[in-house]
Amino acid sequence: MPSTAARVVLVTGVSRFLGARVANTLQADPRIERVIGVDTVPPTTSLGRTEFVRVDIRTPSIAKVISSAEVDTVVHLNLVTAPSGPRSRVKELNVIGTMQLLAACQRSPDMRKLVVRSSAAVYGSSPMDPAVFAERDEPVEPPTSGYAKDAVEVEGYVRGLQRRRSDLTVSVLRFVNFLGPGVDSPLTRYLRMPVVPTVLGFDPRLQFVHEDDGIEVLRRMTVEDHPGCFNVAGDGVLLLSQALRRAGRSFVPVPAPSFAALGDAGRRFAGMSGFSPELQRLLTYGRVVDTTALVNELAWRPKYGSEAAFADFVSARGLGRTVPMALLDRLTTVLGRE
Numbered sequence: 001m002p003s004t005a006a007r008v009v010l011v012t013g014v015s016r017f018l019g020a021r022v023a024n025t026l027q028a029d030p031r032i033e034r035v036i037g038v039d040t041v042p043p044t045t046s047l048g049r050t051e052f053v054r055v056d057i058r059t060p061s062i063a064k065v066i067s068s069a070e071v072d073t074v075v076h077l078n079l080v081t082a083p084s085g086p087r088s089r090v091k092e093l094n095v096i097g098t099m100q101l102l103a104a105c106q107r108s109p110d111m112r113k114l115v116v117r118s119s120a121a122v123y124g125s126s127p128m129d130p131a132v133f134a135e136r137d138e139p140v141e142p143p144t145s146g147y148a149k150d151a152v153e154v155e156g157y158v159r160g161l162q163r164r165r166s167d168l169t170v171s172v173l174r175f176v177n178f179l180g181p182g183v184d185s186p187l188t189r190y191l192r193m194p195v196v197p198t199v200l201g202f203d204p205r206l207q208f209v210h211e212d213d214g215i216e217v218l219r220r221m222t223v224e225d226h227p228g229c230f231n232v233a234g235d236g237v238l239l240l241s242q243a244l245r246r247a248g249r250s251f252v253p254v255p256a257p258s259f260a261a262l263g264d265a266g267r268r269f270a271g272m273s274g275f276s277p278e279l280q281r282l283l284t285y286g287r288v289v290d291t292t293a294l295v296n297e298l299a300w301r302p303k304y305g306s307e308a309a310f311a312d313f314v315s316a317r318g319l320g321r322t323v324p325m326a327l328l329d330r331l332t333t334v335l336g337r338e
Contacts, residue, residue: 180211204286
């Protein structure tokens with residue numbers, strides 16, 4: 001349903017890829033008078049008419065920004081899903097930052113709508129998982145660490161805000177892994193490794209959402225009223241082995257205890273920072289979510305299915321070519337020594 005609420009929109013995490021793209025998309029909508037982007041560091045890409053404010057959402061200063069600008073819509077994209085420093089700092093950004101932001105939203109009489117980027121990682125990854133997770137399903141093994149646990153806590157604080165401010169329209173979006181020409185993440189770096197370690201005996205099912213479809217969902221949730229919690233993914237699934245073959249990657253199955261150690265080899269070959277516990281579990285057990293609620297709510301389907309999103313990523317990154325045998329032999333030997 002069309003909304004008249006989105007007049008002054010604040011976007012968090014605007015110096016990152018997703019935040020910058022969302023801000024640029026929203027500022028093109030003539031119905032939105034102002035778009036304010038906040039982050040702790042200046043953006044490296046042009047934000048057009050989006051007004052950048054350098055502020056740490058972990059501090060009370062964010063309340064001043066929301067109040068002084070009479071912000072009525074907040075799009076919270078500041079969930080850090082990739083290791084970017086000490087774990088304690090990332091948790092502060094994700095959890096403490098969200099708490100401060102939601103407290104500011106609660107106090108503001110101008111606030112009408114909140115859109116929150118969450119993650120399908122809240123479902124965890126377990127050998128006992130159902131074939132498909134719907135929004136009402138609880139994780140078999142709840143996340144106990146990393147950004148997945150942060151996302152669970154963030155959603156809990158959002159529900160608390162909803163109880164205190166029942167007048168707000170709140171949309172929570174559980175995204176699977178983004179893919180596309182502009183996406184740089186632990187998963188994309190893993191997929192670009194010349195020789196990719198996999199967990200022996202497992203071939204997980206994976207889903208992806210193309211960056212363009214993810215931006216469109218966030219835009220729709222901002223300019224229209226769609227309260228609720230929604231899984232966001234492209235149609236269909238890919239087995240990890242299928243994805244690696246289509247990317248032209250050679251892969252080496254290794255026992256599960258050795259898999260984490262091999263992430264350190266990725267640091268040398270692909271600029272990775274190792275495999276997080278969340279990524280390890282995903283690449284072992286996989287995860288598939290049901291997007292029926294989103295499709296019905298928006299009367300819309302993603303332009304890219306999981307296979308098409310992966311194909312666009314492969315094409316944009318120049319993948320799909322077979323690794324030369326001499327390099328394969330050398331890298332396999334190195335990986336085997338880890």
